[in-house]
Amino acid sequence: NAGVTQTPKFQVLKTGQSMTLQCAQDMNHNSMYWYRQDPGMGLRLIYYSASEGTTDKGEVPNGYNVSRLNKREFSLRLESAAPSQTSVYFCASSERGRGTEAFFGQGTRLTVV
């Protein structure tokens, strides 16, 4: 039972490089999310997707783009990485409905030098 799978687990980028973080879920959930977690800052929502074909900005969308490729996959792209984007990134998914829980991936630890 895979749940939410994120790749890669670790990545080091140079300033200005681009990369895409991949996320896939096998629970047939409609909603998917990307969060970043910084020390002492908790989780901040970057983008979310309520259903296939829709995406919306969260609290901290600047410097990121997303694609909801299909119901299973939701990718996060950094077009030109900056040191301020050094963080741990989590993908999550959930079903719509009252009281439904979110399921999280293991995270991607990204360092931009």
Added chain:
Amino acid sequence: GNSVTQMEGPVTLSEEAFLTINCTYTATGYPSLFWYVQYPGEGLQLLLKATKADDKGSNKGFEATYRKETTSFHLEKGSVQVSDSAVYFCALTQYSSASKIIFGSGTRLSIRP
């Protein structure tokens, strides 16, 4: 808008001590409330939840009661163990097409043997 405020950490306790982590929320209507736990190096996982006023969520000896009159959802455990050392997040969702999850800032708990 919706928000969650939880007590700042870190919290350090001795094994078998009583634990309370405070959480209050601001939301319109009737949100669902959650506690998630993050063990070192892992993603978040659901600890417990409550979907309506006066509901009590419980799991692994932890409990929290949905108090609408005080807009609170405090986490309690009668006797903590070293294995409870983790970061705890209070969260809410409003039922809607997006079901966006709003997290508190997290509380780091360390238990001394």
